[in-house]
Every structure is written in C-alpha cells, then in structure tokens.
Amino acid sequence: MKIIAFQGERGAFSEEAAYRLLGHNLRVLPCESFRAAFRSVVRGLATHCLVPIENTLAGSVYENYDLLLENDLHIIGEVNLRIVHHLMAFPGTTLRNLRQVYSHPVALAQCSRFFAQHPRLERIPFYDTAGSVKMLAERRPAGAAAIASHVAAAAYGARILKSHLEDHRENFTRFLLLSKENQVSKKANKVSIVFSTRNVPGALFKCLSVFALRDLDLCKMESRPLRGRPWEYFFYLDFIGNVQDTAVRKALAHLREVTHFLRVLGCYPSAPR
Amino acid sequence: MKIIAFQGERGAFSEEAAYRLLGHNLRVLPCESFRAAFRSVVRGLATHCLVPIENTLAGSVYENYDLLLENDLHIIGEVNLRIVHHLMAFPGTTLRNLRQVYSHPVALAQCSRFFAQHPRLERIPFYDTAGSVKMLAERRPAGAAAIASHVAAAAYGARILKSHLEDHRENFTRFLLLSKENQVSKKANKVSIVFSTRNVPGALFKCLSVFALRDLDLCKMESRPLRGRPWEYFFYLDFIGNVQDTAVRKALAHLREVTHFLRVLGCYPSAPR
Numbered sequence: 250m251k252i253i254a255f256q257g258e259r260g261a262f263s264e265e266a267a268y269r270l271l272g273h274n275l276r277v278l279p280c281e282s283f284r285a286a287f288r289s290v291v292r293g294l295a296t297h298c299l300v301p302i303e304n305t306l307a308g309s310v311y312e313n314y315d316l317l318l319e320n321d322l323h324i325i326g327e328v329n330l331r332i333v334h335h336l337m338a339f340p341g342t343t344l345r346n347l348r349q350v351y352s353h354p355v356a357l358a359q360c361s362r363f364f365a366q367h368p369r370l371e372r373i374p375f376y377d378t379a380g381s382v383k384m385l386a387e388r389r390p391a392g393a394a395a396i397a398s399h400v401a402a403a404a405y406g407a408r409i410l411k412s413h414l415e416d417h418r419e420n421f422t423r424f425l426l427l428s429k430e431n432q433v434s435k436k437a438n439k440v441s442i443v444f445s446t447r448n449v450p451g452a453l454f455k456c457l458s459v460f461a462l463r464d465l466d467l468c469k470m471e472s473r474p475l476r477g478r479p480w481e482y483f484f485y486l487d488f489i490g491n492v493q494d495t496a497v498r499k500a501l502a503h504l505r506e507v508t509h510f511l512r513v514l515g516c517y518p519s520a521p522r
Numbered sequence: 523m524k525i526i527a528f529q530g531e532r533g534a535f536s537e538e539a540a541y542r543l544l545g546h547n548l549r550v551l552p553c554e555s556f557r558a559a560f561r562s563v564v565r566g567l568a569t570h571c572l573v574p575i576e577n578t579l580a581g582s583v584y585e586n587y588d589l590l591l592e593n594d595l596h597i598i599g600e601v602n603l604r605i606v607h608h609l610m611a612f613p614g615t616t617l618r619n620l621r622q623v624y625s626h627p628v629a630l631a632q633c634s635r636f637f638a639q640h641p642r643l644e645r646i647p648f649y650d651t652a653g654s655v656k657m658l659a660e661r662r663p664a665g666a667a668a669i670a671s672h673v674a675a676a677a678y679g680a681r682i683l684k685s686h687l688e689d690h691r692e693n694f695t696r697f698l699l700l701s702k703e704n705q706v707s708k709k710a711n712k713v714s715i716v717f718s719t720r721n722v723p724g725a726l727f728k729c730l731s732v733f734a735l736r737d738l739d740l741c742k743m744e745s746r747p748l749r750g751r752p753w754e755y756f757f758y759l760d761f762i763g764n765v766q767d768t769a770v771r772k773a774l775a776h777l778r779e780v781t782h783f784l785r786v787l788g789c790y791p792s793a794p795r
Contacts, residue, residue, distance in 0.1 A: 305752040309745075311581055421752050453743065454727075454734035461727035468753070470726065472582075472743055477692050479578040480741070480795060522753060 254278040254286040254295035260379035260401030262330060266424040267299050268400070270328035283312055287320045290429060297428050298322075304332070304422045307355065309471050313425075314485055317443070317514055318473075324441050324515025325434070326426035329522065334360055334414040337407035338394035339385055344410050349373055351381035352396035360396060360414040382407050423520070431515070433492060439468070439519040440492060442501070443485045444508040445475055452507070453484070459503040460488055463496040468519075485514075492516040527551040527559040527568035533652035533674030535603060539697040540572050541673070543601035556585055560593045563702060570701050571595075577605070577695045580628065582744050586698075587758055590716070590787055591746075597714050597788025598707070599699035602795065607633055607687040610680035611667035612658055617683050622646055624654035625669035633669060633687040655680050696793065704788070706765060712741070712792040713765060716758045717777065717784040718748055725780070726757070732776040733761055736769040741792075758787075765789040 253275055255263035264277055278295045280286040286298040300316075303309045317324075334356055338347070347370060350357070354374045357364075364370060375381040381395040386405040394410060395401075402409050425441075446452035460467060468487040475481040490497040492513065505511050526548050528536035537550055551568045553559040559571040573589075576582045590597075607629055611620070620643060623630070627647040630637075637643060648654040654668040659678040667683060668674075675682050698714075719725035733740060741760040748754040763770040765786065778784050 303747070305747050306749055308584055308747050311584075417750065419750050419752050450737065450739045451734045453740060454730045457727045457730060461724045464723065466723045467726060469755075470743075470745055472745075474576070474578050474581050476579055477690065479692050479694050482742075 251275040251297060252278055252295040254280050254289040254298040256280050256283045256286050256300065258377050258379040258383050258401075260382060260398060260404035262332060262378065262398050262400075262422065263299050263301065263424065264379075264404075265398045265400040266301075266328050266330045266422070269330060270299070270326060270424070270426060283310075283316055287316050287322065287427070290322055290427060291320055293429075297325075297426055299328075299424050299426050301422050302425050303469070304420070306359070306417060306420050311473065314471055314473050317485075318483065318512075322427040322429060323431040324425050324517055325428045325432050326517045327423060327439070327520045328426070329421050329423050329520045331418075332359070332415060332420040332422055333399070333412065334396050335399050335402060335409045336363075336394050336396055336411040336414055337382060337402045337409050339389055339407055342392060342394055342410075346392050347394055347410075348392040349390070350394050350396060351375045351384065353378045353381070356396050359416055359420065362416045363411075363414045379404065425515075426517075427515075433516045434518060436518040437491050437516045438489060439487060440490050440497060440516045441485070441487050441514040442504075442511065443483055443514060444504065444511040445481065445483050447507065447509055448481060455507045456484070456504060459500045459507070463500050465490055465496060465500055489519070524548040524570060525551055525568040527553050527562040527571040529553050529556045529559050529573065530650050531652040531656050531674075533655060533671060533677035535605060535651065535671050535673075535695065536572050536574065536697065537652075537677075538671045538673040539574075539601050539603045539695070542603060543572070543599060543697070543699060556583075556589055560589050560595065560700070563595055563700060564593055566702075570598075570699055572601075572697050572699050574695045575698050576742070577693070579632070579690060579693050584746065587744055587746050590758075591756065591785075595700040595702060596704040597698050597790055598701045598705050599790045600696060600712070600793045601699070602694050602696050602793045604691075605632070605688060605693040605695055606672070606685065607669050608672050608675060608682045609636075609667050609669055609684040609687055610655060610675045610682050612662055612680055615665060615667055615683075619665050620667055620683075621665035622663070623667050623669060624648045624657065626651045626654070629669050632689055632693065635689045636684075636687045652677065699790075700788075706789045707791060709791040710764050710789045711762060712760060713763050713770060713789045714758070714760050714787040715774070715777075715784065716756055716787060717781040718754065718756050720780065720782055721754060728780045729757070729777060732773045732780070736773050738763055738769060738773055762792070
C-alpha cells in the first residue's frame with residue numbers, strides 16, 4: 250500500500266490533495282518539515298511524498314524547489330487543489346459565542362473579509378491550520394474555533410460552522426507527487442527540468458529557443474540562486490510533452506549543448522486546470 | 523537631507539547598506555515592515571526607502587517584488603552588501619562565559635559552522651538581528667550575545683567578540699533605493715521592468731527576443747503569480763542599458779507589442795560586482 254509523506258499534521262491541505270490525486274486507499278505519514286517529508290521517501294519510510302510547489306496567490310514554495318535539486322527523487326504526478334477555508338469548532342462553541350479563531354497566519358490573512366465582517370473576533374496565529382484543530386480537540390478552550398481544511402474537521406471530529414471563508418475563489422495550490430522510482434506513465438504529458446546557463450549574453454534566450462523552435466509550450470519558469478556563485482541562477486522549467494516524444498528528446502539534447510547543468514526532474518500527467 | 527526608511531531596528535543590515543550607497547550624511551527611519559518602509563516614502567515621511575531584493579544564498583525577497591508593483595515608486599539606485607556576521611555582547615560577557623546567542627533565525631542558520639564548533643552554545647531565535655542587540659543593551663541578560671551587523675554594534679555600543687561567523691563568504695544582499703521622483707542619472711546603466719505576457723505559446727520567448735535581437739544583456743529574471751488569474755505570472759526583468767539608448771527604447775516599444783502589461787520600474791547605476 251502507498252505511504253504518502255507530507256508536511257503538517259493529520260488533516261493538512263496536503264492530505265486533502267493526496268486523496269484528490271490517489272483516492273483513499275493509502276496510508277499517510279505526517280512530517281514536521283518539507284525536508285523531513287523528502288527524507289522519509291529517500292530512507293524508504295514512505296513510498297511517496299506530496300509537497301506544495303506553488304499557490305496562485307502566494308507564489309512558489311521556494312524551499313521545495315531547492316529540495317527537488319538536493320534530493321534524488323522523481324516527480325511522477327501533480328494535482329491542483331482549490332483552497333477552501335472552513336471555520337470549525339467543537340460542541341459548545343457556535344458562531345454566536347465565538348471569540349477567538351486559531352489558524353496559520355497565511356490562512357488568517359486569506360480570510361480578511363470574514364474578519365472585517367466579524368470585528369469582535371480575535372485572530373490567533375498558530376503553526377499549522379490542521380494543528381490548530383488538533384489543539385482545539387485536545388484542550389477544548391471555550392469560545393474558540395479554527396480555520397482549516399474539511400479533511401481536518403473529519404480527522405479530529407470538529408463541526409464546520411461556516412464554509413468558504415477565503416477572500417479569493419481563485420486560490421489554488423499545485424502539489425507534486427515524488428517517488429524514488431522514475432515511473433513515466435503513458436499518459437505523461439508534462440516535463441519538469443532544472444538547468445543552469447553558461448554565463449554569456451543571451452544564454453537564457455538560447456535555452457528557451459530550444460523549446461520555441463519546436464513549438465513546445467512552457468507552463469512555468471522559476472529561478473533560484475546558485476549558491477557559491479553570486480548573481481548566477483538555476484532555472485526550473487515546466488513544459489508540455491513526454492520525454493519519449495522526438496521533439497522533446499531533441500529539445501533536451503539541444504538544451505544540453507547550451508547549459509552547464511541539466512536534470513530532468515520528472516515526466517508526469519498534468520493536472521486538469 | 524535625505525531620510526532613508528528601511529525595515530528593521532537601528533543597526534539593521536539595510537542601514538549598513540544605506541551608508542555604503544549614500545555615505546553617512548543622512549537620517550534613517552526604521553520601520554516595522556517592508557510595507558511600512560514603502561508607505562513612508564509614498565506619504566512623504568521619508569525621501570527614500572532602501573529594501574533588500576535578493577540574497578545570493580536565500581534567493582529573492584518576494585514580498586518586495588510584490589510591493590514594487592503595488593506602489594508607484596521608482597528604483598533610482600542599487601547596492602550589493604557582503605553579509606558579515608559579528609558576535610557581539612556587553613561588558614561582563616566574553617567568549618568563555620557565553621551560553622546563549624540571540625539573532626534572526628536566518629542569521630543563526632548562516633553561522634552553523636560556528637555553532638558546530640561551540641556545541642554548548644544555545645541558539646535563541648529573535649525577530650531581528652539588530653533587534654537582538656537592542657534587547658541585550660536594554661536587559662543585559664548574563665552570558666548572552668547576539669549575531670548582527672557591525673553597524674548594530676556601533677548603534678548600541680556592543681563589543682564585537684568575534685567576526686566572520688558566516689559559513690559562506692559568498693553571501694551578498696542586493697538592495698534597491700526607491701524614491702517618489704523618477705531621477706534617471708546620466709550614469710544609469712541598468713533597467714528594471716515588470717510585464718505580463720499574452721497567454722499564447724511562445725509568449726515568454728517572444729518577450730526575451732526583443733532583448734536578444736538587440737544584444738541587450740539580462741541580469742535577473744523573477745516571476746510572481748498574477749492574482750485572480752491562476753497559472754499566469756508577472757515577470758520581473760533587469761537588463762543592462764539606459765532608457766535613453768536607442769536600442770533600449772526600441773526594445774521596450776517592441777516589448778509593448780507582445781505584452782499585456784509593461785511598467786519600467788527604474789533606470790539606475792548598477793552596483794559594482
């Protein structure tokens with residue numbers, strides 16, 4: 250059976266994303282950090298890890314871009330999860346007697362309209378969305394609720410008082426599924442790579458030309474600093490294609506000619522948008 | 523006289539960067555957040571603000587990329603500061619009786635070799651590097667030191683016990699000087715822009731081609747999510763040139779043809795590397 254490692258407590262948005270991508274026939278391994286989630290796959294404690302890589306409001310999760318490069322894992326899938334924030338509490342607490350709301354600072358910030366409508370509510374930052382529900386389940390403070398995923402409500406038996414607290418409906422997080430084995434499915438239609446350019450004028454333009462000349466569509470580009478070489482960068486690129494396609498093979502061979510370093514991070518079925 | 527707003531307490535690395543770029547004939551306005559530093563210029567409380575935009579180890583300061591777009595300020599200068607971490611304390615505390623070291627978590631992490639050599643020292647995360655020196659100055663806890671800039675030692679009268687605690691010498695932060703007025707100096711040889719592409723295949727390649735076709739050198743590229751339009755991005759680009767140059771004017775006119783949105787953030791003298 251698949252064992253999916255993720256960062257956060259039981260009921261984290263990553264757990265919701267795991268069920269969305271893989272169904273419920275799996276075991277989960279909550280981890281303290283993204284680094285620990287990657288390591289648990291490297292060490293064989295989990296078969297896969299599922300990590301957020303970008304959010305449509307907050308941007309990329311840069312730590313995970315760095316961890317992709319540090320660890321020898323392969324991207325074998327992705328899933329886009331709409332982030333829906335629910336207000337939840339335990340018996341005795343209702344919208345009427347509610348005074349304090351716990352959650353991760355980013356979740357609290359993403360529900361600013363709700364708090365503007367309920368000015369008497371105190372926002373209390375907590376280390377984790379699901380962790381705040383876990384704390385309520387254990388300590389049962391009076392008049393307190395948490396903002397988290399509906400999976401967290403189910404995991405700790407909390408009652409949902411109000412749904413869709415988020416300010417923006419266009420709030421999606423993209424997660425990557427990583428594995429030790431490089432399993433390229435026949436449905437794979439997206440490729441993720443990382444490269445560093447030679448330090449010459451027009452270097453990045455030349456790199457992108459290998460895709461443009463073959464009509465290969467880019468989906469995402471991200472840069473990260475190359476440590477020890479100030480003002481040089483790693484570029485992460487996602488594009489549509491399969492590593493078995495002739496055009497993709499030729500593009501990657503061509504890219505090797507014009508880069509210092511190139512690694513294919515994975516080839517996997519793209520998530521519906 | 524120039525009044526320079528920056529995020530952090532007196533003695534922050536941003537203050538050191540201000541002296542490096544502008545000399546000591548200035549007043550400083552420490553602010554609680556980057557947002558507050560931008561606002562103090564917009565509201566006329568400061569003539570300029572100086573904000574970090576990228577570090578050669580940690581990467582870009584994404585919040586400041588977003589604030590560049592949100593605020594109508596102009597980049598009129600830049601400076602690269604080598605980040606040198608100093609261990610400092612007040613009379614009575616020496617390397618021998620030292621037990622606790624306060625600093626910002628990033629600074630503590632950047633001095634991991636020093637802590638490996640001194641395993642009995644306890645690392646205590648604090649909200650700010652200079653703020654930890656300020657706290658020591660006020661409360662004088664026994665056996666405690668802080669890691670911060672030498673400007674912080676001078677600001678609070680702390681004694682430097684040890685210098686160059688940082689693991690990597692190649693640790694630089696690039697700061698941008700922002701102003702309400704758009705003063706393009708004759709020495710200006712770098713341009714920063716932000717644009718969003720049309721959502722068509724090869725869009726980014728077309729955007730970069732306007733520079734490559736005119737032999738204009740790119741220095742840095744960064745992307746940030748376009749809020750409300752999932753999986754679309756703003757691109758921030760720095761390149762070598764002056765907005766008065768014919769090639770630059772033509773490149774920007776050409777870029778306007780192939781983008782949805784384009785703004786010149788500033789044209790300024792590049793910092794020596």
